Amino acid sequence: MNERQPARRPGGRSARVGADVHQAVTDLISERGYGNFTVGEVAARAGVADSSIYRRWGSLESLLTDVALTRLNAKSPMPDTGSLDGDLRTYAAQVAREITGPDGLAVLRLAVALSNSGQRGLQAGDDLRAERTRQLQSMLDRASERGEDAPDALGVLDHILAPMYIRVLFGMGPLTPEYVDGLVDRLL
Amino acid sequence: MNERQPARRPGGRSARVGADVHQAVTDLISERGYGNFTVGEVAARAGVADSSIYRRWGSLESLLTDVALTRLNAKSPMPDTGSLDGDLRTYAAQVAREITGPDGLAVLRLAVALSNSGQRGLQAGDDLRAERTRQLQSMLDRASERGEDAPDALGVLDHILAPMYIRVLFGMGPLTPEYVDGLVDRLL
Numbered sequence: 002m003n004e005r006q007p008a009r010r011p012g013g014r015s016a017r018v019g020a021d022v023h024q025a026v027t028d029l030i031s032e033r034g035y036g037n038f039t040v041g042e043v044a045a046r047a048g049v050a051d052s053s054i055y056r057r058w059g060s061l062e063s064l065l066t067d068v069a070l071t072r073l074n075a076k077s078p079m080p081d082t083g084s085l086d087g088d089l090r091t092y093a094a095q096v097a098r099e100i101t102g103p104d105g106l107a108v109l110r111l112a113v114a115l116s117n118s119g120q121r122g123l124q125a126g127d128d129l130r131a132e133r134t135r136q137l138q139s140m141l142d143r144a145s146e147r148g149e150d151a152p153d154a155l156g157v158l159d160h161i162l163a164p165m166y167i168r169v170l171f172g173m174g175p176l177t178p179e180y181v182d183g184l185v186d187r188l189l
Numbered sequence: 190m191n192e193r194q195p196a197r198r199p200g201g202r203s204a205r206v207g208a209d210v211h212q213a214v215t216d217l218i219s220e221r222g223y224g225n226f227t228v229g230e231v232a233a234r235a236g237v238a239d240s241s242i243y244r245r246w247g248s249l250e251s252l253l254t255d256v257a258l259t260r261l262n263a264k265s266p267m268p269d270t271g272s273l274d275g276d277l278r279t280y281a282a283q284v285a286r287e288i289t290g291p292d293g294l295a296v297l298r299l300a301v302a303l304s305n306s307g308q309r310g311l312q313a314g315d316d317l318r319a320e321r322t323r324q325l326q327s328m329l330d331r332a333s334e335r336g337e338d339a340p341d342a343l344g345v346l347d348h349i350l351a352p353m354y355i356r357v358l359f360g361m362g363p364l365t366p367e368y369v370d371g372l373v374d375r376l377l
Contacts, residue, residue, distance in 0.1 A: 113301060113358045123360050130359065159372070163355035164347035170301045170358075171318065172311050184347070 021047040026068045062125035069108050070132055079136045085144035085151055089185045093161050097176040100169045160188045209235040214256045250313035257296050258320055267324045273332035273339055277373045281349050285364040288357045348376045
């Protein structure tokens with residue numbers, strides 16, 4: 002998405018528009034859920050023109066992905082504890098906490114919904130995963146540089162994230178700390 | 190759901206109604222997708238009264254689950270190859286083939302949608318999973334009875350099904366035979 006965004010001056014009009022639009026999206030998500038509002042409704046709520054949103058984000062899907070990434074990065078920053086074991090346990094526990102909250106489930110449903118909303122949705126879903134995978138890979142690369150035997154990012158997706166995602170998406174009860182630690186143990 | 194269903198005489202009126210209603214649901218799913226039609230629309234398409242559907246299935250969610258289970262049981266019966274290794278590989282390959290077809294993705298989305306549609310949806314999702322888990326457990330029990338060291342059904346869910354489900358739900362490309370076999374290797 003970055004190539005679509007003009008340089009922003011912190012505190013300038015562009016930053017204010019960005020903050021207002023993000024807030025409008027967050028409000029509409031909590032009122033109606035992902036996928037149940039239009040660019041026009043976001044624009045009206047944020048007090049900007051539709052064209053400002055299309056110029057900056059290109060599509061509703063890209064805007065939703067930007068909001069989801071901003072949320073994830075604020076709530077689940079990648080840990081750096083000094084060991085692979087500590088990093089993975091902290092990360093898994095953060096993700097478990099995030100996705101079992103009502104907003105976190107909405108982010109997960111967004112990722113599913115994006116893959117079902119045509120080419121722009123698929124692209125936005127790819128962007129969302131690519132950014133999070135890049136962050137995860139940095140964490141794993143730090144472990145490799147310390148000489149630790151790190152799994153690859155897809156292994157973390159398949160055996161730590163996917164089981165937690167599916168249990169939450171299927172409404173299969175809480176993710177206990179023992180369960181989450183067990184997933185990390187098995188992968189390491 | 191079984192307790193709601195009257196005994197059916199094969200070839201009788203009850204069986205015909207069942208077949209017509211299933212066909213109507215299958216048609217509406219392929220035209221509109223899961224969740225985008227009502228009991229009244231199913232009834233009209235099948236040529237039966239709304240009350241016949243409510244009497245037999247109780248709710249739209251239960252009807253959808255019945256249709257999904259019937260489909261799954263027809264397309265992905267539990268294998269019985271004589272070894273745990275053979276059973277799990279055959280099962281994993283069947284599931285991969287099923288969920289990467291356009292209809293299979295719809296079943297997966299149904300499971301996600303059910304957990305998001307209130308108490309009846311959660312119950313229907315539980316019924317859907319309970320029946321498939323019961324079948325999977327029989328397969329694993331047969332392996333234990335042969336003296337093989339079988340994983341539990343939740344292990345199969347977490348480490349074979351969940352990775353495949355998430356990759357399909359997130360639109361992350363094909364499930365190659367090598368990938369699917371790798372999941373089985375890792376669990377065994």
